[in-house]
Amino acid sequence: MTAGRAGRSRPTALLVVCVALVPAVLASSAVAGAAWSTSGSGGGSGAAEVVQTGAQPSGRASATEVIVSWAPATLSGGQAVTGYLVSRTDAATGATSAAGAGCAGVVTTNHCIETSVPAGDWIYTDRPVLQSWNGPVSPGSLPITVP
Amino acid sequence: MSTVPTLRRIAVGPTVAVAAAAAVLAAAVLAAPTGAGAGPLAFTGIGRSTAAPVATAPVGAPAVRAAGALAVTGSVAGLYPGVTLPLPLTVTNRSAKQVTVTSLTTSVANASKQCKRANLTVSPFTGAAVVAAGGSALVTVQATMALQAGDACQGAVFVLTYHGKALAR
Numbered sequence: 001m002t003a004g005r006a007g008r009s010r011p012t013a014l015l016v017v018c019v020a021l022v023p024a025v026l027a028s029s030a031v032a033g034a035a036w037s038t039s040g041s042g043g044g045s046g047a048a049e050v051v052q053t054g055a056q057p058s059g060r061a062s063a064t065e066v067i068v069s070w071a072p073a074t075l076s077g078g079q080a081v082t083g084y085l086v087s088r089t090d091a092a093t094g095a096t097s098a099a100g101a102g103c104a105g106v107v108t109t110n111h112c113i114e115t116s117v118p119a120g121d122w123i124y125t126d127r128p129v130l131q132s133w134n135g136p137v138s139p140g141s142l143p144i145t146v147p
Numbered sequence: 148m149s150t151v152p153t154l155r156r157i158a159v160g161p162t163v164a165v166a167a168a169a170a171v172l173a174a175a176v177l178a179a180p181t182g183a184g185a186g187p188l189a190f191t192g193i194g195r196s197t198a199a200p201v202a203t204a205p206v207g208a209p210a211v212r213a214a215g216a217l218a219v220t221g222s223v224a225g226l227y228p229g230v231t232l233p234l235p236l237t238v239t240n241r242s243a244k245q246v247t248v249t250s251l252t253t254s255v256a257n258a259s260k261q262c263k264r265a266n267l268t269v270s271p272f273t274g275a276a277v278v279a280a281g282g283s284a285l286v287t288v289q290a291t292m293a294l295q296a297g298d299a300c301q302g303a304v305f306v307l308t309y310h311g312k313a314l315a316r
Contacts, residue, residue: 040217
């Protein structure tokens with residue numbers, strides 16, 4: 001008899017333990033639900049501008065000096081460029097070189113005066129730049145004659 | 148000879164069943180993301196990326212994941228070398244509980260083979276932005292194009308992927 005009661009009471013005891021655990025589990029869940037975290041994602045884009053083509057320059061010669069000017073260039077969004085690279089091409093040979101003294105390097109205005117220009121017919125261009133960006137070269141000026 | 152083992156299985160059976168049922172119930176309750184005193188809530192995610200790891204919950208209140216409740220969108224245009232522009236991000240809370248956004252980070256993809264991701268950086272958001280249940284909020288971060296970005300980056304479009312984290316009570 002005793003052995004029989006002991007055998008029946010084991011599953012009953014386990015059932016009691018399990019049932020007792022349920023409220024504990026529910027209480028634990030309530031604490032967890034008091035604060036939770038979430039996450040998420042999504043997308044977008046970052047679009048860059050482009051440097052617009054330089055404007056056709058115009059100029060005139062005075063002795064060995066050539067005064068060259070052009071309209072300001074901008075980025076596609078309207079931001080002003082930071083400078084221009086000026087070149088000149090020999091109308092007779094087609095050889096192009098960077099402009100010399102007075103127009104050498106990055107010109108930060110929209111005009112310059114090149115000095116000591118050799119005699120000949122010269123076509124000037126400007127190329128807008130912004131920091132490390134270079135825009136398309138402008139159309140060439142009408143030939144400028146240096147006597 | 149085989150009667151005894153059969154009887155033993157019958158005697159142990161209910162115990163195993165009760166224990167298993169309790170375990171399943173406990174697991175289900177623990178796994179459900181619940182608000183304070185509310186019933187279980189379900190969340191689904193959107194976007195191209197996987198959810199970021201959840202943030203740490205306050206002491207004494209273990210975190211429960213509700214992945215994908217946030218949706219983050221936003222774009223910026225007008226980038227050029229050396230410029231820093233505001234990048235407004237719209238954070239949408241698709242859950243039924245108010246949340247506080249604690250972190251937003253951005254992954255930048257290469258715009259092209261010649262214009263690498265390193266040419267664009269986006270600052271992280273590390274403040275605290277409250278977003279109402281089912282609502283949205285605007286958070287602004289900063290996008291900077293490198294001064295050395297080359298001509299290959301003219302007209303480039305960088306794909307941005309955002310990752311957000313939030314807490315709720």
